[in-house]
Structure formats: structure tokens, C-alpha cells
Amino acid sequence: MPMACVAELVAHWHGRFLEAGVDAPRLSAQLLLAYVLGMERMAMLLARDHPVAPEAEARMASLAQRRLRGEPVAYLVGEKEFYGLSLTVSPSVLIPRPETEGLVDIVRRFVPADSPGLMVDVGTGSGAVAVALATVFSQARVLGLDISPAALAVAATNVRRLHLASRVGLVCTDLLVGVHLDAVCVVVANLPYVPEGRTLSWEVVGFEPAGALFAGPDGLAVYRRFFPLLASMPRGGLVVCEVDAEHASQALALVPSHAAQAWLELDLAGRPRYVVVVF
Numbered sequence: 001m002p003m004a005c006v007a008e009l010v011a012h013w014h015g016r017f018l019e020a021g022v023d024a025p026r027l028s029a030q031l032l033l034a035y036v037l038g039m040e041r042m043a044m045l046l047a048r049d050h051p052v053a054p055e056a057e058a059r060m061a062s063l064a065q066r067r068l069r070g071e072p073v074a075y076l077v078g079e080k081e082f083y084g085l086s087l088t089v090s091p092s093v094l095i096p097r098p099e100t101e102g103l104v105d106i107v108r109r110f111v112p113a114d115s116p117g118l119m120v121d122v123g124t125g126s127g128a129v130a131v132a133l134a135t136v137f138s139q140a141r142v143l144g145l146d147i148s149p150a151a152l153a154v155a156a157t158n159v160r161r162l163h164l165a166s167r168v169g170l171v172c173t174d175l176l177v178g179v180h181l182d183a184v185c186v187v188v189a190n191l192p193y194v195p196e197g198r199t200l201s202w203e204v205v206g207f208e209p210a211g212a213l214f215a216g217p218d219g220l221a222v223y224r225r226f227f228p229l230l231a232s233m234p235r236g237g238l239v240v241c242e243v244d245a246e247h248a249s250q251a252l253a254l255v256p257s258h259a260a261q262a263w264l265e266l267d268l269a270g271r272p273r274y275v276v277v278v279f
Contacts, residue, residue, distance in 0.1 A: 004057060007048035009033055013064050020068050023203060028073050029064075035077040036060045070202045083132035088157045092150035094212045096128040099242065099267045102274055103188045104132045106240045106265060110278075114139050117185030121145065122175055122226065125212060127155030127168070129188055134164045142168045145179065148211070175222075176229040187233070190242040191226060193251075195219040219244040220251060227254045230279070235260075239277040248272035 004012075010029045017025030034041040036059050037052070044050075052060070063076050074080040074095045080087055082096040083104055089095055111117070116139040121130040124144030134142045144159075146152050152170050159168045173179070181187070192215040194200070204213070215221040223243065230239060243251040248264050252275050255262040259277050267273035 003051040003053065005048065006033065006037075006044055006050045006052060009052055009057065009060060010045075010048075013060070016064065017067065022067060022070070023201065024073075028067055031073050032063050032067065032076060033060055036063065070206050072203050072207055075207060080126075082126075082128040083135070085128075085131060085135065085162060087126055087128055087131070088154060088161060089126050090154050091207060092148065092209065093126040093154050094208055096126060099269075099273055100129065100190050101132070102265070102267055103129055103190060103240050103242055104136060106274060106276060107133065107186055107188065107238065108136060110238050111137065111186060113137060115185065116140060118143065118183055119186040119188070120176070120179060120181075120184050122187060122189040123191045123212070124155050124170070125151050125190070127158040127170070129190060130155065130168055130170075131158050131162050131164055133186075133188070134168045135162065140167065143179070144168060144170045145173050145176070146170075147172065147174050148209075151209075151212075175226050181230070181232045181237070182234055184233070185237060187230070187237070187239045188241070189223075189226060189239070191215070191222045193219040193223065193242070193244040193247075195244065195247070218247050218250065220247055220254065223251055223254055227256060230256055230277075231258075233279045235279060237279045239275075239279070241275040241277075242273060243275055245271035245273055248275070251275050 013029035014026045017028050030041050034044045036056050074089050080089045080096050083101050119133050119142045121144045124130050124146045127144050130142045130144035194213045196214050255277050259279050261278045264272040265274040
């Protein structure tokens with residue numbers, strides 16, 4: 001029996017994923033097969049008539065069955081791109097989202113590219129924002145904070161993977177506890193902000209860490225603890241937070257009164273997604 005080719009396998013699993021209601025069925029099929037074959041996705045698509053060995057086809061089938069049960073592609077392949085960087089991810093951390101890239105974009109608008117300052121990423125998870133900041137601001141030092149040792153282990157992998165260990169440090173702590181903010185120029189935070197009881201896809205609630213998602217009835221429980229910890233933020237310091245769009249105004253109201261300015265910024269979908277504060 002002749003071996004199936006790339007195009008045939010992609011078409012087969014695209015159809016199966018589509019029938020099952022899997023998110024992004026065609027892309028899922030392409031990414032999984034590219035991972036199995038050890039190829040970049042575009043290179044694989046250009047090799048559409050390339051035969052796939054039975055061993056690779058069997059491995060694809062195994063991963064595809066897990067995908068049919070809702071397991072995210074990023075966890076299946078162990079990687080996710082964020083801000084142009086390929087990052088290691090695992091079920092110990094949230095999968096980095098495109099909207100979170102907005103945190104880095106906003107910092108870039110306010111901070112010179114050659115800034116040598118200290119930046120702090122609160123709730124660093126996979127380290128996505130921390131390593132993106134260190135990559136964009138090549139003279140800066142970045143401190144990634146998280147309460148989860150398992151998440152910090154993933155972040156440490158990404159710091160090493162991107163050769164940033166000399167400028168990115170990682171600390172296990174609750175929010176900003178133990179951090180002296182007087183020398184900090186930027187704080188970014190992507191803390192849990194999903195209201196409990198909100199309906200999310202099975203891909204999210206079934207596989208991603210609940211502790212990094214949910215934060216009380218209105219999604220603001222963690223931010224209510226976070227904002228008072230900014231009391232010693234120096235004059236001119238910048239804070240950028242990702243929040244729930246439906247409760248963005250309530251999040252803005254939590255900003256300490258001594259801040260010089262505070263406002264909301266929209267994400268690419270036009271929703272209020274970021275609280276920006278200048279002290």
C-alpha cells in the first residue's frame with residue numbers, strides 16, 4: 001500500500017477536526033504534521049506531495065486523537081510563538097495569547113529602546129513577556145515573578161533557550177512581595193482576570209491551569225491585591241496591566257490615587273484590554 005503524502009494527511013485530519021468542532025482545524029492539522037516531520041509549516045506545505053513514513057503517520061494519528069479530545073496544539077508540540085520568539089510551553093503555564101503582546105507594544109511607546117533600566121514582569125508564567133522585553137530592550141534587565149515553581153521552571157527553559165540568563169532573573173513570590181520598586185522603571189502584569197463562572201472553551205478550562213485564569217466573581221480579586229503594592233513606584237515609573245475587557249473600568253478604578261496618570265488602551269479587536277499607569 002503506497003504511503004500517504006503530506007497533502008493527503010493534512011486533508012484527512014482537517015476533515016476530522018472540522019467534524020469534531022476543533023478550533024482552527026486546518027491549522028491544527030498542519031502544525032501537528034509539521035511537528036511530527038520536524039519541518040517548518042510553510043516548508044512542509046510546499047512539500048505537499050512528499051510521502052509520509054508509516055511511523056510518522058502513526059505518530060500523527062496519536063497526536064491527532066489527543067487534539068480531537070481538545071488538547072491545545074501548543075501543549076501537544078510543546079511550543080508557541082510569542083512576539084516572534086519560539087517559546088517552550090507546558091500545561092503548567094497559560095498558552096501565550098496575541099493580545100498579551102500588546103503589553104510589550106505599549107512599553108515600547110514609552111521607553112527608549114536603549115533603556116538600561118530594570119523591568120518587572122508580574123505573573124510571568126512561561127516567561128513570554130519577560131523574554132520579549134529583554135529582546136526588545138537589549139540593555140535592560142528584567143525580573144520575572146510568579147507564585148508557581150512549575151511555571152518558573154518553564155520560564156527558566158525559555159530564558160536559557162534565548163540566551164538571556166545574563167539579563168533575565170526569575171523569582172518565586174506572590175505578586176510583588178519582596179521586590180523593591182524604587183529602582184524599577186517598568187512593571188508589566190498579566191494576572192488572572194477571568195471571572196469565575198464565565199463560559200470558556202473546553203480547550204481552555206480542560207487543559208490550561210485554572211489558577212492562572214480565574215480571579216473571583218468579577219475577575220479582579222488578584223488585581224485588588226496587586227495595585228496597593230505599587231505604593232513605592234518611583235516618579236515616572238510605568239505600569240501596564242492586561243485585564244478583562246468587561247471589567248476594565250473597574251480595574252482602572254483600582255489604580256492608586258497618587259498615580260500621575262492612568263487610562264485604558266484597546267486591544268486589536270477594539271476592546272479595553274490594558275490599564276496603563278504613569279506615576
